[in-house]
Amino acid sequence: MPLRHAYRPPGEASLWESFLRRLEATLHIARIHPATIQYLIHPKRMVGLSLPVVMDDGSVRNFTAYRVIHNIARGPALGGVRYHPEVGLGQTCGMAAWMTLKAAVFGLPFGGSAGGIAVDRHKLSRRELERLSRRYVTELIELIGPDEDVLAPDVGTDAQVMAWFQDTFTMTRGQTSLSAVTGKPPSLGGVAVRDEGGGQGLVYVLADLARTRGWPLQGASLAIQGFGQVGAAVARYALREGLKVVAVSTHRGGVYHPEGLDVAALEAHYAQHGHLEGFSQGRYITNPELLALPVDYLVPAALEGVIHEHNARQVAARVVIEGANGAITPEAEYLLKLQGVEIVPDILANGGGLVLSYLEWVQDLSMLFFEEGEVQQKLRDFVHQSLEAVLERARPLGGDLRAGAYVLALERINEATRLRGVYP
Numbered sequence: 001m002p003l004r005h006a007y008r009p010p011g012e013a014s015l016w017e018s019f020l021r022r023l024e025a026t027l028h029i030a031r032i033h034p035a036t037i038q039y040l041i042h043p044k045r046m047v048g049l050s051l052p053v054v055m056d057d058g059s060v061r062n063f064t065a066y067r068v069i070h071n072i073a074r075g076p077a078l079g080g081v082r083y084h085p086e087v088g089l090g091q092t093c094g095m096a097a098w099m100t101l102k103a104a105v106f107g108l109p110f111g112g113s114a115g116g117i118a119v120d121r122h123k124l125s126r127r128e129l130e131r132l133s134r135r136y137v138t139e140l141i142e143l144i145g146p147d148e149d150v151l152a153p154d155v156g157t158d159a160q161v162m163a164w165f166q167d168t169f170t171m172t173r174g175q176t177s178l179s180a181v182t183g184k185p186p187s188l189g190g191v192a193v194r195d196e197g198g199g200q201g202l203v204y205v206l207a208d209l210a211r212t213r214g215w216p217l218q219g220a221s222l223a224i225q226g227f228g229q230v231g232a233a234v235a236r237y238a239l240r241e242g243l244k245v246v247a248v249s250t251h252r253g254g255v256y257h258p259e260g261l262d263v264a265a266l267e268a269h270y271a272q273h274g275h276l277e278g279f280s281q282g283r284y285i286t287n288p289e290l291l292a293l294p295v296d297y298l299v300p301a302a303l304e305g306v307i308h309e310h311n312a313r314q315v316a317a318r319v320v321i322e323g324a325n326g327a328i329t330p331e332a333e334y335l336l337k338l339q340g341v342e343i344v345p346d347i348l349a350n351g352g353g354l355v356l357s358y359l360e361w362v363q364d365l366s367m368l369f370f371e372e373g374e375v376q377q378k379l380r381d382f383v384h385q386s387l388e389a390v391l392e393r394a395r396p397l398g399g400d401l402r403a404g405a406y407v408l409a410l411e412r413i414n415e416a417t418r419l420r421g422v423y424p
């Protein structure tokens, strides 16, 4: 097995293992130099941290945190920061590798990184959250920056957290720097769009594919697991394309209405309560029930590995589009394909968030800011061009979008690695 010398993080490593397995499967169909493979199977830099935070009651608590740069063949690293109790090194390595691939699929000049803190943010006060966020950036201050490693949002982090990151970076370095952090509010150099690009881009991919592959669009049913930054944006943009959002959920369960849900009312309810229980429309469903609904489109937009070998056979959707990175395990993918379920992979489907990070980085470096219309148009163009490139690569591979996206990404990374050579 060519990847037997790959890096293996201690403890849980399912997402990194998924990456290795998908990489290995692609090596049969893509011509990748062994040196490139060596780079890809060993993350470039892994930092583990213990962050002490003074809690509101005066006690001190330490939080475990990570930052991993996977690869920088195509440019500085860029990747999200996750706040979630299950953040671990293997998962962070996997997320960083995903970013390397995604940037290559979208033709963006970035490598991949990821980070996170093992914390349940809902159990912290706002002041505790702020102190924790600032300490994270302080510990990484020599390792991050616009030309080294750019921070972006992920599960559990939002525009306010990004604003604290940016302020801490600026104050510690002693000079204003907007482009080390993306996903900031527009008043701090963020892009002039209200929505999260991952969800918006996903709907553009869905709509383009529906037109090219003859999938239903107007009135087609859609179920979304996860109603955060990505899931809620998917719901909003799906409505604009004429889809019917029949089910959404959070970690506590969700709601289902076969005739379609009122998305604006759902957002208002979620903003007020942080969950969907007690919503006036539809009936309550569990997350396993949501994943088994007979819908045209299913978008898992919460966490990785939610469709696995034990529940894949229950999936009754016609198409599954990965909003969350690594939502479908390799074992589940095999079973879904046997059932005839079409799959749109994460590195194509949710790359819109990365495109917005890129546009923010560009405007903050140049201090020349894009109008909202320009941002929207560029996002559409990037998504459209990337989908076209993936479809072209997928054609000789039986139309398999994951295989096409992986081949495209690996070829681009391979080319950059070959041209740069191995330093020194």
Ligand code: NAD
Binding pocket: 153, 154, 155, 156, 157, 196, 198, 225, 226, 227, 228, 229, 230, 231, 249, 250, 251, 252, 287, 301, 302, 303, 304, 323, 324, 325, 350, 351, 353, 354
């Ligand atoms: P978020 O924190 O805003 O929302 C996550 C949502 O998932 C919440 O509604 C939460 O209740 C729900 N959830 C959590 N655990 C769940 C579970 N076990 N079952 C069902 N629902 C659960 O996160 P987000 O930023 O929307 O990210 C969601 C996914 O999209 C992640 O995989 C992330 O890596 C990926 N992603 C995020 C971005 C971004 O810029 N935010 C971009 C691309 C991809």
